[in-house]
Amino acid sequence: MEYYGFTLLLATFTLYFIIKFLTKHNKIHKLPPGPKPWPIVGNIPEMLANKPAFRWIHKLMRDMNTDILCIRLGNVHVVSVSCPSIACEFLKKQDANFASRPLCVSAELVSSGYLTAVLVPSGEQWKKMKRIISKELISPARLQWLHDMRIQEADNLVRYVYSQCSNNNKDGVVNVRVVAQQYCGNVIRRMLFNKRCFGEGGKDGGPGLEEEEHVKAIFTLLKYLYAFCVSDYIPCLRWLDLEGHEKKLKEALGVLGKFHDPIIEERIQQWKDGGRKEKEDLLDVLIMLKDANNNQVLSSQEIKAEIRELMMATVDNPSNAVEWAIAEMLNQPELLKNVTKELDSVVGKERLVQESDLCKLNYLKACTREAFRLHPVEPFIPPHACMADTVVSNYFIPRGSHILLSRKGLGRNPKVWDHEPNKFEPERHLNNGPEGSSSDDIVSSLTDPDLRFLSFSVGRRGCPGGMLGTSMTLMLLARLLHCFTWSVPPNVSTIDLIESENDLSLAMPLVATVKPRLPTKVLQKIAF
Template structure:
């Protein structure tokens, strides 16, 4: 028999050895910081049931941030850690300090469908395809010489906006009540259609410059895609539920995409055929570059072959329209609504236009840098009334430590447009529409729509920052300035105050109907 003393010594030495090994591990392996605070997830499915039960999901997430009294929260949906942020300081850590780690995008049902399997730039995860399309857009679409080449097309649509509204005022000497949303939505859509396809209409169009049935269907389909992209679809987090299409999310996306393709694809296919045939048979005269579609088709790779396939062109054109269709109209509609409730702001904006532009010529893009108050009104509208609750999600390609918390690889980071733009720690009286907060008193200082410090979300920053910020600013301010310059705006009959209720989409719940009266000499209005 083994003496008892030997057994005791063996166990004692084992305990001491285990203690020393554990202590060594503690020294070698530092403690991992905790995840950001958040609700306790269920096994496998995470918090998907709570997300579904508390729709819309963005309100549920914002309520969690408020209940937890935190600027950063973690919600696990399926296997994905969704990190929500409402602090500018933490937002800058993600998109500036750790930009390289958080520069990818998530795989979702909607983005996979409209990008034709990630052939575009905006929603495509990091990789060679993203780099390729990014180079194309920077070199061929958003450079200054290309934007100048397309100036006449944008000017035509700015003139058409005035024509369309003026035609609705002809029924009375004192003007008429008009639907501002229709004019504003279709202005930005018309601008992009002209730049891509060199046409305002898919069909016969209207003599007064307004949208036809085809354009109404096309724009409606674009908005359906905008509202369903990154919209917390259950199957994005639990892929095995996709065949059930819970909520009809996939059907809505496919139906909208079908309408968009119905109008765009025949134009693209015919134009591609013309360019390809002219290249194959030298006797056929090559088409003339008239639009961005021609630019895309005519690009050549290092081997002399077409750089972009027809599918890449179709998907990228759709994505660029999605990126442009919502902000200009929403900024202008919300700003004009707020200013009608504070008419002294309308007076100040129109006085600025009179002083800088005059009443004998229309405001042009060259005037935009010299209109600080109008730009401040647009910037304030963007801050207070964002077009979406969150920015496009950023996905981490590696583990990271941000704001003292552990952010696992594969996490989806969403910055709260509402939480940043309406943050009382950043903005005094944040729910008040006050353009003056963006004016420093220095007349030489430019008022930009961009917000590089992420105190609110405009064109974001970093590798995934919007490349079309200059174009987006131009379309937005031109729309807003033409509305203000061309017409005197007032309340509709029997209305004392414009209703500022938000829809669940964050757009204005009710389209703005306002009384418009021409304020320029009659010769300034196209007929």
């Protein structure tokens, strides 16, 4: 027994010194500041004792008064950044060195073994899928091709909310989170599959049980994707699934497969049999991609994985921003008046707001920018992986480090936003943000070139769907505020703007009272 104990002790110290050797950094430049790590496990004990991990990281940054922090999880250095100038060094100045993604359990499962565009480490697969996404799926020309589908769903959105004002719901109380999330789900389902419902849908025009299950599964995947998981830093523990992440991910993937796979497989067969002649949606585009030798570019597994990724990339950011924006404006009614005044000036009350109007709605865009700044959908953007030892902001960043740009830290950094950074104030963007933008640069209206906040990421790993995400977010908010009057529910004085403990969404879904705002003849043109 003494022999085995000595052997184990020797092995432990040997592993410790190997890690110390491998992580030995430049003597001139130090690692960014951070808590002292334990041997072997690093700061994993603190991470597990201070859940959720993102709040622990942000607290460390506040307590240490630093805009860049380094913690070690296992032998992986995890660097968090909340300073725009440092963020620009990572995503602009040294973008090529940080254009990869870390390997982790969640990304591997969701991407079916790294077959997609967003979650894949740097390499040929990533280049192929990125090219397909940018040129074939969400290019300006392709989005214009799918314009009518998006308008169909914008009309369906109005129908559904209008139905809540009927005699069956005299108070017109609406769950804004359900409305926003289902609208986003409907838009991407329509664009991918040319259908909004997997079943019959709700009788009031809202989601059916199938759509509710589908959206819930998507948000489950988003919840655990890149979540801090011990087995990502100590891979030998993966088989234990200590936090249960892998089980929950597989269950949610099963739900999406149940709805997606029959449609995809049937469509592939239709093209093979010659039963389908024309492309109607993005699934057709993916299936019919051919190389120079007229061979299929994508396998069925790649198609399934990429469709799953597109679903996930579309539903969360717009719905979260709009829910928070309306919640904030309900507590500041003068902001609602400003938005509706602009809508009436640009659009009027005799028709519904359209995508072509969005470029002229500067105050609406300012409200949306402020929602992205103050209430990002996730604490961090998807992590970047460092591909070679480097120095950033005079700190040594070792190869293999995971870089986390803090959406919340950037958006609320008091050194950048010196005027009440925690207050929802759209006017700050009218002074500093792009104004009078044309339809050609509509994406820039919701982004910040200096990375003072992050709506859609930039650089080689930047979000290729910025144009789609921008139009969906603005259209959702514009239709809701143009067509309806919103107020706090009966017996409620103000909306409680408390974040959920485990994420950045509202702790309680936003429920508000809604009444038709446009003339009945306008709304009834699209009524059931």
